[in-house]
Amino acid sequence: MSIRTLIVDDEPLARDGVRMHLAHEADVEVVGEAADGVQAVEAIRALRPDLVFLDVQMPEVDGLQVVERIGAGRMPAVIFATAYHQHAVRAFELHAVDYLLKPVTEQRIRNAMTRARLRLATRGEEELTARLEALLEDLRALHARADEGAEPAQAPRKYAAWISVAGRTSTQLVRVEDVDWFEAEGNYVRLHVGKVTHLIRSTLRAMGDQLDPAMFIRIHRSTIVNVNRIREIQPWFGGDYIALLNDGRQLRVSRSHREQLLRPVF
Numbered sequence: 001m002s003i004r005t006l007i008v009d010d011e012p013l014a015r016d017g018v019r020m021h022l023a024h025e026a027d028v029e030v031v032g033e034a035a036d037g038v039q040a041v042e043a044i045r046a047l048r049p050d051l052v053f054l055d056v057q058m059p060e061v062d063g064l065q066v067v068e069r070i071g072a073g074r075m076p077a078v079i080f081a082t083a084y085h086q087h088a089v090r091a092f093e094l095h096a097v098d099y100l101l102k103p104v105t106e107q108r109i110r111n112a113m114t115r116a117r118l119r120l121a122t123r124g125e126e127e128l129t130a131r132l133e134a135l136l137e138d139l140r141a142l143h144a145r146a147d148e149g150a151e152p153a154q155a156p157r158k159y160a161a162w163i164s165v166a167g168r169t170s171t172q173l174v175r176v177e178d179v180d181w182f183e184a185e186g187n188y189v190r191l192h193v194g195k196v197t198h199l200i201r202s203t204l205r206a207m208g209d210q211l212d213p214a215m216f217i218r219i220h221r222s223t224i225v226n227v228n229r230i231r232e233i234q235p236w237f238g239g240d241y242i243a244l245l246n247d248g249r250q251l252r253v254s255r256s257h258r259e260q261l262l263r264p265v266f
Helices: 012-022 037-047 063-070 086-094 106-122 125-147 204-209 255-265
Strands: 003-008 028-034 051-055 077-082 099-101 162-166 171-175 181-185 188-193 196-201 216-220 223-226 230-235 241-245 250-253
Touching: 003 012, 003 037, 003 106, 012 028, 012 106, 012 162, 028 037, 037 051, 037 063, 051 063, 063 077, 063 125, 077 106, 099 106, 162 196, 181 204, 204 216, 204 223, 216 250, 216 255, 223 250
Parallel strands: 003 028, 003 051, 051 077, 077 099
Antiparallel strands: 162 171, 181 188, 181 223, 188 196, 216 223, 230 241, 241 250
């Protein structure tokens, strides 16, 4: 029988990555996805999956609140995805609750699925309920200590490490740091990677939200550039500038975005 699986993450690229890796697991059927905690609660109740890949850190309703709303005793098997700091990770390990440390890799997915199959085979619902309840209690205490001024429990902001590009017969992974610049094309974004380009369905704004601002800067309403590819910046007409890339490509820097680019330089 297939393992009916739900993927929950507020980052579209993260959901794509998990789904892509799960495609190599012959007994896994992805029955749905959710982009936030509210959708996750609705999907779990409606779809009744066997397994949930659940992002811990989501706005408004996070992964732990999803468990609280469903109830630890009514949760399907769950694998948490987290970028939490070491103390929170120790809480997952202490209570033997499965987790994936971001960024998620194929090997981590494979190891997690091996453990998930074992748990599903043994069907220890009471044991799982006790472990989830103990985990929630520990993580609540961790947050409380952070609120009182102790070591913070928040993880650093998460940014995409790679982008999945779907082809006719396969999906290719492109490392974000290898992208020279992103170009808006209607409801699509073109990735320029050396002499190769890839077209993915997204908006430039949505893409920009996933990129590390220390590496990528928007220089025009239709362009986001990898600052490591910029060789120099030259003045142009009407107060605009031209960003000259290492490969000789010239990209226009509009007046509305020039300050963001020039401030780190000067």
